[in-house]
Amino acid sequence: xxxxxxxxxxxxxxxxxxxxxxxxxxxxxxxxxxxxxxxxxxxxxxxxxxxxxxxxxxxxxxxxxxxxxxxxxxxxxxxxxxxxxxxxxxxxxxxxxxxxxxxxxxxxxxxxxxxxxxxxxxxxxxxxxxxxxxxxxxxxxxxxxxxxxxxxxxxxxxxxxxxxxxxxxxxxxxxxxxxxxxxxxxxxxxxxxxxxxxxxxxxxxxxxxxxxxxxxxxxxxxxxxxxxxxxxxxxxxxxxxxxxxxxxxxxxxxxxxx
Numbered sequence: 064x065x066x067x068x069x070x071x072x073x074x075x076x077x078x079x080x081x082x083x084x085x086x087x088x089x090x091x092x093x094x095x096x097x098x099x100x101x102x103x104x105x106x107x108x109x110x111x112x113x114x115x116x117x118x119x120x121x122x123x124x125x126x127x128x129x130x131x132x133x134x135x136x137x138x139x140x141x142x143x144x145x146x147x148x149x150x151x152x153x154x155x156x157x158x159x160x161x162x163x164x165x166x167x168x169x170x171x172x173x174x175x176x177x178x179x180x181x182x183x184x185x186x187x188x189x190x191x192x193x194x195x196x197x198x199x200x201x202x203x204x205x206x207x208x209x210x211x212x213x214x215x216x217x218x219x220x221x222x223x224x225x226x227x228x229x230x231x232x233x234x235x236x237x238x239x240x241x242x243x244x245x246x247x248x249x250x251x252x253x254x255x256x257x258x259x260x261x262x263x264x265x266x267x268x269x270x271x272x273x274x275x276x277x278x279x280x281x282x283x284x285x286x287x288x289x290x291x292x293x294x295x296x297x298x299x300x301x302x303x304x305x306x307x308x309x310x311x312x313x314x315x316x317x318x319x320x321x
Contacts, residue, residue: 064090064093064094064095064096064155064156065095065096065097065098065153065154065155065156066086066087066090066095066096066097066098066154066155066156066157066158067097067098067099067100067150067151067153067154067156067157067158068083068086068087068097068098068099068100068157068158068160069099069100069102069157069158069159069160069172069175070083070099070100070101070102070160070161071102071103071159071160071161071162071168071169071171071172071175072103072160072161072162072169073103073171075101075103075104077162078207078248078251078267079160079161079162079207080101081267081271082160082205082207082248082270082271082274083099083101083158083160083205084099085271085274085275086158086160086205086274086275086278087099088275089274089275089276089278089279090156090278090281092279093278093279095156098150098153098154100147100150102171102172102175103171105143107143107171107174107175108143108174108178109170109171109172109173109174109175109177109178110174111127111174111177111178112125113125113130115130115141115144115178116130116133116134116139116141118133118134118137118139119133120132120133127177127182128182131181131182131183131184132181132182132183133183134181134183134184135181135182135183135184136183140181140184141178143178144178144179144181147175147179148179148181148184148185151179151197151200152196154200155200155201156200156201156202156203156281157197157200157201157202157203157235157240158202158203158204158205158278159172159202159203159204159205159231160205160206161204161205161206161207162206162207162208162251163206163207163208163209163227166221166222166227167227168231176234180234180238184196185197185238186237186238191237191238191239191292192236192237192239192289192290192291192292193239193291193292194239194292195237195238195239195240196238196239197238197239197240198239198240199239199241200239200240200241201240201241201242201243201281201286202235202240202241202242202243203242203243203244203245203246203281203284204228204231204232204245204246205245205246205247205248205274206228206245206246206247206248207247207248207251208221208224208247208248208249208250208251208252209250209251209252210249210250210252211249211250212247212249212250215227215247215249224247226310226311228245229309229311232245232287232289233289233311236287236289241286242286242287242289243281243284243285243286243287244284244285244286244287246273246274246277248267248270248274250266251267287308288306288308289308289309290305290306290308290312293305294306301313301314
Protein backbone atom coordinates (compact mmCIF):
# COMPACT_ATOMS: atom_id res chain seq x y z
CA UNK A 64 0.00 0.00 0.00
CA UNK A 65 1.06 3.57 -0.66
CA UNK A 66 0.23 6.89 0.96
CA UNK A 67 0.98 10.53 0.23
CA UNK A 68 1.12 13.10 3.04
CA UNK A 69 0.84 16.80 2.24
CA UNK A 70 1.93 19.20 5.00
CA UNK A 71 1.01 22.88 4.82
CA UNK A 72 2.78 24.77 7.63
CA UNK A 73 5.62 27.28 7.28
CA UNK A 74 7.58 26.15 10.35
CA UNK A 75 9.53 22.88 10.02
CA UNK A 76 9.52 22.43 13.81
CA UNK A 77 5.78 23.03 14.14
CA UNK A 78 3.33 20.61 15.66
CA UNK A 79 1.82 20.15 12.21
CA UNK A 80 5.20 19.08 10.87
CA UNK A 81 5.47 16.69 13.83
CA UNK A 82 2.05 15.21 13.03
CA UNK A 83 2.96 14.84 9.36
CA UNK A 84 6.08 12.90 10.38
CA UNK A 85 3.98 10.90 12.85
CA UNK A 86 1.56 9.95 10.08
CA UNK A 87 4.39 8.91 7.82
CA UNK A 88 6.03 6.84 10.54
CA UNK A 89 2.78 5.12 11.54
CA UNK A 90 2.07 4.02 7.99
CA UNK A 91 5.65 2.98 7.27
CA UNK A 92 5.57 0.76 10.36
CA UNK A 93 2.70 -1.04 8.69
CA UNK A 94 4.88 -1.64 5.64
CA UNK A 95 3.36 1.13 3.53
CA UNK A 96 5.42 3.18 1.10
CA UNK A 97 4.92 6.86 1.99
CA UNK A 98 5.79 10.08 0.18
CA UNK A 99 5.59 13.48 1.88
CA UNK A 100 5.26 16.93 0.32
CA UNK A 101 6.16 19.75 2.70
CA UNK A 102 4.76 22.55 0.57
CA UNK A 103 6.60 25.43 2.23
CA UNK A 104 9.92 23.58 2.31
CA UNK A 105 9.47 22.73 -1.38
CA UNK A 106 8.85 26.37 -2.23
CA UNK A 107 5.62 25.35 -3.91
CA UNK A 108 4.00 28.33 -5.65
CA UNK A 109 0.33 28.38 -4.57
CA UNK A 110 -0.64 31.11 -7.05
CA UNK A 111 -1.99 30.00 -10.38
CA UNK A 112 -0.58 32.38 -12.97
CA UNK A 113 0.17 32.80 -16.66
CA UNK A 114 3.91 32.35 -16.09
CA UNK A 115 3.34 28.67 -15.33
CA UNK A 116 2.29 28.12 -18.97
CA UNK A 117 4.90 29.17 -21.52
CA UNK A 118 2.99 27.48 -24.37
CA UNK A 119 -0.30 29.32 -24.00
CA UNK A 120 -3.63 28.49 -25.62
CA UNK A 121 -4.40 32.22 -25.61
CA UNK A 122 -1.40 34.56 -25.09
CA UNK A 123 -3.67 37.59 -24.96
CA UNK A 124 -5.83 36.65 -21.98
CA UNK A 125 -5.14 34.25 -19.11
CA UNK A 126 -7.99 31.82 -18.46
CA UNK A 127 -6.82 29.39 -15.76
CA UNK A 128 -9.16 26.55 -16.70
CA UNK A 129 -8.46 26.89 -20.42
CA UNK A 130 -4.70 26.92 -19.89
CA UNK A 131 -4.85 23.96 -17.51
CA UNK A 132 -6.81 21.96 -20.06
CA UNK A 133 -4.53 23.01 -22.91
CA UNK A 134 -1.44 22.02 -20.93
CA UNK A 135 -3.08 18.75 -19.90
CA UNK A 136 -3.85 17.82 -23.48
CA UNK A 137 -0.35 18.77 -24.62
CA UNK A 138 1.39 16.96 -21.74
CA UNK A 139 2.87 20.29 -20.63
CA UNK A 140 1.61 20.78 -17.09
CA UNK A 141 4.10 22.59 -14.83
CA UNK A 142 6.68 20.17 -13.43
CA UNK A 143 5.73 20.73 -9.79
CA UNK A 144 2.07 20.09 -10.57
CA UNK A 145 2.78 16.99 -12.64
CA UNK A 146 4.95 15.60 -9.84
CA UNK A 147 2.19 16.04 -7.26
CA UNK A 148 -0.39 14.42 -9.54
CA UNK A 149 1.95 11.47 -10.03
CA UNK A 150 2.24 11.07 -6.25
CA UNK A 151 -1.54 11.16 -5.91
CA UNK A 152 -1.92 8.57 -8.66
CA UNK A 153 0.48 6.24 -6.88
CA UNK A 154 -1.09 6.65 -3.42
CA UNK A 155 -3.96 4.59 -2.05
CA UNK A 156 -4.37 7.12 0.78
CA UNK A 157 -3.93 10.90 0.86
CA UNK A 158 -3.40 12.65 4.21
CA UNK A 159 -3.62 16.45 4.33
CA UNK A 160 -1.96 17.92 7.42
CA UNK A 161 -2.61 21.60 8.16
CA UNK A 162 -3.65 24.15 10.78
CA UNK A 163 -7.03 25.85 10.68
CA UNK A 164 -6.33 29.55 10.08
CA UNK A 165 -9.26 31.97 10.13
CA UNK A 166 -11.62 29.00 9.86
CA UNK A 167 -9.97 27.88 6.59
CA UNK A 168 -6.88 26.02 5.36
CA UNK A 169 -3.73 28.11 4.87
CA UNK A 170 -3.51 29.86 1.49
CA UNK A 171 -0.68 27.49 0.59
CA UNK A 172 -2.99 24.48 0.67
CA UNK A 173 -5.79 26.28 -1.16
CA UNK A 174 -3.27 27.12 -3.87
CA UNK A 175 -2.21 23.47 -3.99
CA UNK A 176 -5.83 22.59 -4.78
CA UNK A 177 -6.05 25.38 -7.37
CA UNK A 178 -3.00 24.19 -9.27
CA UNK A 179 -2.73 20.43 -8.68
CA UNK A 180 -6.38 19.58 -9.27
CA UNK A 181 -5.96 20.76 -12.83
CA UNK A 182 -8.90 20.98 -15.20
CA UNK A 183 -8.57 18.44 -17.97
CA UNK A 184 -5.93 16.36 -16.22
CA UNK A 185 -7.65 15.71 -12.89
CA UNK A 186 -11.28 16.57 -13.55
CA UNK A 187 -13.76 17.44 -16.27
CA UNK A 188 -17.54 17.64 -16.35
CA UNK A 189 -17.60 13.90 -17.02
CA UNK A 190 -14.70 13.00 -14.72
CA UNK A 191 -15.81 13.85 -11.19
CA UNK A 192 -17.34 12.35 -8.03
CA UNK A 193 -17.76 8.57 -8.48
CA UNK A 194 -16.21 8.89 -11.97
CA UNK A 195 -13.31 11.02 -10.74
CA UNK A 196 -9.64 10.38 -11.39
CA UNK A 197 -9.07 9.29 -7.79
CA UNK A 198 -12.12 7.04 -7.42
CA UNK A 199 -11.23 4.03 -5.27
CA UNK A 200 -8.66 5.99 -3.27
CA UNK A 201 -9.14 7.37 0.25
CA UNK A 202 -8.33 10.79 1.69
CA UNK A 203 -8.25 12.05 5.27
CA UNK A 204 -7.70 15.46 6.82
CA UNK A 205 -5.49 15.83 9.89
CA UNK A 206 -6.15 19.30 11.22
CA UNK A 207 -5.00 21.33 14.22
CA UNK A 208 -7.28 23.93 15.78
CA UNK A 209 -6.62 26.47 18.51
CA UNK A 210 -9.40 25.88 21.02
CA UNK A 211 -11.28 23.03 22.65
CA UNK A 212 -13.50 20.41 21.09
CA UNK A 213 -16.54 22.00 22.75
CA UNK A 214 -15.99 25.29 20.91
CA UNK A 215 -16.12 23.40 17.59
CA UNK A 216 -19.37 21.58 18.40
CA UNK A 217 -22.59 22.33 16.50
CA UNK A 218 -23.36 25.07 19.04
CA UNK A 219 -19.79 26.17 19.75
CA UNK A 220 -18.45 29.69 19.37
CA UNK A 221 -15.86 28.61 16.78
CA UNK A 222 -18.50 27.08 14.53
CA UNK A 223 -19.44 23.51 13.70
CA UNK A 224 -16.18 21.86 12.64
CA UNK A 225 -17.99 19.48 10.29
CA UNK A 226 -19.36 22.45 8.38
CA UNK A 227 -16.05 24.33 8.44
CA UNK A 228 -14.26 21.33 6.92
CA UNK A 229 -16.98 20.56 4.38
CA UNK A 230 -15.51 22.61 1.48
CA UNK A 231 -12.22 20.71 1.67
CA UNK A 232 -13.99 17.38 2.07
CA UNK A 233 -16.25 18.22 -0.88
CA UNK A 234 -13.24 19.15 -3.02
CA UNK A 235 -11.71 15.74 -2.36
CA UNK A 236 -15.00 13.97 -3.08
CA UNK A 237 -15.36 15.99 -6.29
CA UNK A 238 -12.19 14.47 -7.73
CA UNK A 239 -13.23 10.97 -6.73
CA UNK A 240 -11.80 10.30 -3.29
CA UNK A 241 -13.61 8.34 -0.62
CA UNK A 242 -13.33 10.89 2.18
CA UNK A 243 -12.69 9.56 5.68
CA UNK A 244 -13.77 11.24 8.89
CA UNK A 245 -11.10 13.79 9.85
CA UNK A 246 -8.54 13.60 12.61
CA UNK A 247 -8.69 16.84 14.61
CA UNK A 248 -6.14 17.96 17.19
CA UNK A 249 -8.08 20.31 19.44
CA UNK A 250 -6.80 23.01 21.78
CA UNK A 251 -3.27 23.31 20.42
CA UNK A 252 -3.00 27.08 20.81
CA UNK A 253 -4.91 27.20 24.11
CA UNK A 254 -2.68 24.52 25.57
CA UNK A 255 0.51 26.31 24.60
CA UNK A 256 -0.69 29.57 26.14
CA UNK A 257 -2.30 28.47 29.37
CA UNK A 258 -0.79 25.15 30.43
CA UNK A 259 2.60 24.34 31.88
CA UNK A 260 5.27 22.88 29.57
CA UNK A 261 4.98 19.38 31.03
CA UNK A 262 1.20 19.36 30.64
CA UNK A 263 1.37 20.63 27.09
CA UNK A 264 4.04 18.11 26.12
CA UNK A 265 2.06 15.21 27.56
CA UNK A 266 -1.16 16.28 25.87
CA UNK A 267 0.45 16.88 22.48
CA UNK A 268 2.28 13.59 22.74
CA UNK A 269 -1.04 11.91 23.44
CA UNK A 270 -2.59 13.53 20.38
CA UNK A 271 0.25 12.27 18.21
CA UNK A 272 -0.21 8.78 19.62
CA UNK A 273 -3.92 9.02 18.82
CA UNK A 274 -3.13 9.94 15.20
CA UNK A 275 -0.71 7.03 14.92
CA UNK A 276 -3.33 4.66 16.35
CA UNK A 277 -5.92 5.98 13.91
CA UNK A 278 -3.68 5.36 10.91
CA UNK A 279 -2.69 1.95 12.26
CA UNK A 280 -6.32 0.99 11.65
CA UNK A 281 -7.18 3.43 8.87
CA UNK A 282 -9.37 0.78 7.23
CA UNK A 283 -11.76 1.17 10.16
CA UNK A 284 -12.15 4.95 9.84
CA UNK A 285 -15.72 5.65 8.63
CA UNK A 286 -16.25 7.40 5.32
CA UNK A 287 -18.25 10.61 4.99
CA UNK A 288 -21.20 10.11 2.63
CA UNK A 289 -21.58 12.36 -0.41
CA UNK A 290 -24.14 12.48 -3.17
CA UNK A 291 -23.27 10.90 -6.51
CA UNK A 292 -23.94 12.22 -10.00
CA UNK A 293 -27.09 10.12 -10.15
CA UNK A 294 -28.55 12.17 -7.28
CA UNK A 295 -28.81 15.38 -9.34
CA UNK A 296 -31.26 16.20 -12.06
CA UNK A 297 -30.55 17.84 -15.41
CA UNK A 298 -30.97 21.24 -13.75
CA UNK A 299 -28.12 20.42 -11.35
CA UNK A 300 -30.40 20.23 -8.32
CA UNK A 301 -30.87 17.25 -6.02
CA UNK A 302 -33.68 14.96 -7.10
CA UNK A 303 -36.60 14.31 -4.70
CA UNK A 304 -35.76 10.67 -3.99
CA UNK A 305 -32.04 11.23 -3.36
CA UNK A 306 -30.57 11.07 0.15
CA UNK A 307 -29.52 14.29 1.87
CA UNK A 308 -26.20 14.26 3.70
CA UNK A 309 -25.27 17.87 4.36
CA UNK A 310 -26.78 21.28 5.13
CA UNK A 311 -24.80 22.49 2.12
CA UNK A 312 -26.80 20.31 -0.29
CA UNK A 313 -30.35 19.94 0.97
CA UNK A 314 -34.00 20.42 0.25
CA UNK A 315 -35.48 23.71 1.32
CA UNK A 316 -38.28 23.30 3.83
CA UNK A 317 -41.45 25.18 3.12
CA UNK A 318 -42.98 27.02 6.02
CA UNK A 319 -46.63 26.30 6.70
CA UNK A 320 -48.92 29.30 7.08
CA UNK A 321 -51.62 27.28 8.77
